[in-house]
Structures are given as structure tokens and as C-alpha cells.
Amino acid sequence: MADNADPTTGFDPAHGSENGIVVGADGSEIAYQAVAWAAAEADRRGWPLHIVTSYASPVGRGDTPLTAEDMAEVRSQGQQVLADAVRMARHTVPGDNLRVSTELIFDMITTALIDRSRQARLIVVGNRGLGALRRAVLGSVSTALARHAHCPVAIVHGVSETEAAAMAKPVVVGVDGSPNSVPAIEMAFEEASLRKVDLIAVHAWSDASGFDLPVMGWDAIHRNEDVLLESALADYTERFPDVVVRRVVALDTPVRALLEQADTAQLVVVGSHGRGGFSGVVLGSVSTALLHMAQCPVLVVRRPSQTRAEDPAGQ
Incomplete structure (x- = not known):
């Protein structure tokens, strides 16, 4: 009605x-x-x-x-x-x-x-x-x-900062290497381009307690994961040449890695679910945590196939 x-x-x-x-x-x-x-x-x-x-x-x-x-x-x-x-x-x-x-x-x-x-x-x-x-x-x-x-x-979340100083802050996007993060990457580039600000792409290598490292060590892992992150962003860096991108590969949980960057961001963009660079963590749990913990706005972007498969009207 x-x-x-x-x-x-x-x-x-x-x-x-x-x-x-x-x-x-x-x-x-x-x-x-x-x-x-x-x-x-x-x-x-x-x-x-x-x-x-x-x-x-x-x-x-x-x-x-x-x-x-x-x-x-x-x-x-x-x-x-x-x-x-x-x-x-x-x-x-x-x-x-x-x-x-x-x-x-x-x-x-x-x-x-x-x-x-x-x-x-x-x-x-x-x-x-x-x-x-x-x-x-x-x-x-x-x-x-x-x-x-x-x-x-x-x-x-909280006070929506729309003044000039706040709108100069970067946009942050979570990249986990799964197909579900692709729409989030695309929208994050769009938002950064529209706002004329930098984009920080965050990739968390592991969420395991203790972060037990393989023999190769963190430096080698960081290089390998950074290459994967760069590859995931490549198409969009070409489409949005005006967007300055900073890649962050973190030895941390996805939630902590994103929250750390969110402290100085105007927007965080994530997919609703996913697997990959977040080491088996379902991004649904990450996005849900961000909804409650981040201080800046959080933008959740879902794949079209998800909206069809999870339509509550069809349940």
C-alpha cells in the first residue's frame, strides 16, 4: 500500500x-x-x-x-x-x-x-x-x-560526510580473486572516477589464526599475491586511466585489513560473497561484519546470478 x-x-x-x-x-x-x-x-x-x-x-x-x-x-x-x-x-x-x-x-x-x-x-x-x-x-x-x-x-554509518574534505578521501575495495568480487571492483573504479579520488584495492592473504607462513616466507608470498591482485585489476585500470590505484596485500584477516583502510576512506566496496584471496572465508561474513563495524559507508555489490538465485520471493 x-x-x-x-x-x-x-x-x-x-x-x-x-x-x-x-x-x-x-x-x-x-x-x-x-x-x-x-x-x-x-x-x-x-x-x-x-x-x-x-x-x-x-x-x-x-x-x-x-x-x-x-x-x-x-x-x-x-x-x-x-x-x-x-x-x-x-x-x-x-x-x-x-x-x-x-x-x-x-x-x-x-x-x-x-x-x-x-x-x-x-x-x-x-x-x-x-x-x-x-x-x-x-x-x-x-x-x-x-x-x-x-x-x-x-x-x-554514523554521520555521512559530504563536505569537501571528506569527499577527498579514497575509495577502498576488497578483492578476493573470486568472480563475486568482479562487480565490486568495477563499481569501485566507477565510484573513484566519479569522485576523482584514489582507489585502494585490498587483498588479504590469510585469515588463519597465527598466520603460519610457508617456507618461502612472507616477502615471496607478498610478491606472488600482488601479481594476482594486479591481474585482477588490469582490465579496470585500462578502462579508468584517471583512477590512481594503490594495491594493499595484507597478512591479516579480511575484516581487519579492510577496516584499517576504511578508517581513512570515504567508501568501502565489497562483494556479498566470495572465495579466493581471502583464503576460504565466505565474503558474506566479511561484508556482514563491515556493515556493523565500518565508520564510512559500505557498498555491497552482488552478481546478477546471485540476485536471481537468492530471490526471497522464490523461496
Whole structure:
């Protein structure tokens, strides 16, 4: 169930998610920061921005049916969340170039966002929150979207830094040598090129406790793994000659290696699953850890075959 909540935009909310960015708003500070980040990204790419909020399942109501008065109240609260979110988007991207639409729904937010991800190019949410999304804690929403969305998903943590100093920071990408990391590499190059910043490609050699090294020693391993990393990036360094790439081969766990680089980055890009240079670690566990631990936005990019195979609608 959806309402046309922003008739002044001249943009049909029923089709607002097509070929654009969809962002979930819930009335929390972190969700508004997600809106700001999504607005900046939409402006950078020339895509429309579609803001969605839900007024389903208010906190404290449990299974008690809502009266007409209750419905009117929560609907009004949802409209206020959308109005505030639009103001945040317009504050982030002044002027009239950014196309913004809104949608107020009475459906579970996770299911709704997964459904809208079929037409969207990117879904954006905060990593936690309550607000007008009520009982749907954004921590669970972000995790579900990272696993099941049909397009890339960006999870914003804390304050979304959109000022010039923060936007000069590099983009970081995790490279594990598997086919599942290829879409993440491509999108990381695109993001670095659009932002005109460096790209740090991180490859973790081992996650084994103690890091027992073969006879050849770490120096030889580092050289071999760096060659593999360079090969994995080769096609994209040719396609994006404007992007300066720094390769990092770490003797560490994938999570620690990526978090170390994330401390000074504006964005971390990872695949949702994978094997290879991360030494047997399923990247699903890595991406899930980053969703909760990284301080900068995390962009999870899934292969098209994954979105079909893991479509919850088909389960």
C-alpha cells in the first residue's frame, strides 16, 4: 500500500525507483544522514532520488488493530518524516537539478525495499535506527538488503560526510580473486572516477589464526599475491586511466585489513560473497561484519546470478 506523498515534485512515486536511487527514511538521525549521502550520490550520477518510509507496525501496538484515529496519526508522522527527508536532500543538493520523489507505504519496509530494488540502481539505508520504520530496526533491514536486494546496497554509518574534505578521501575495495568480487571492483573504479579520488584495492592473504607462513616466507608470498591482485585489476585500470590505484596485500584477516583502510576512506566496496584471496572465508561474513563495524559507508555489490538465485520471493 502506497501514498503519493510529494505531489509538488512532478515525479510519479509509483515509478520513482526506476533507474535511480532508493533510500529508506525512518525519522532517525542516521537515516537522514543516509538521505544526504544518497542525494549527493544521485546528483553526482545524474540519477533521480526516491525516498521511502513505512508507517506499518508502530512500536508498542503489538497485534492490537489500529483505529482510524491511530492510522491517521501514524500516517501523519510518516508524511512528516518524508518532508524532513526531502528538506535534507535539498539542503545537501541545492537547486532544482535533483529529481526527488517520495513514497509513504503501509508495508514491511524490508520487503518493500527489496521489491523496489528490482528497478533501482542503488538502495541506501542507515545501518540502524527506529523512527517511523518503527519495529523494523535498520540493522536487520540493512543486513537483509545486502543479502537479497537486486541492485547494489549502500549502508551509511554514523554521520555521512559530504563536505569537501571528506569527499577527498579514497575509495577502498576488497578483492578476493573470486568472480563475486568482479562487480565490486568495477563499481569501485566507477565510484573513484566519479569522485576523482584514489582507489585502494585490498587483498588479504590469510585469515588463519597465527598466520603460519610457508617456507618461502612472507616477502615471496607478498610478491606472488600482488601479481594476482594486479591481474585482477588490469582490465579496470585500462578502462579508468584517471583512477590512481594503490594495491594493499595484507597478512591479516579480511575484516581487519579492510577496516584499517576504511578508517581513512570515504567508501568501502565489497562483494556479498566470495572465495579466493581471502583464503576460504565466505565474503558474506566479511561484508556482514563491515556493515556493523565500518565508520564510512559500505557498498555491497552482488552478481546478477546471485540476485536471481537468492530471490526471497522464490523461496
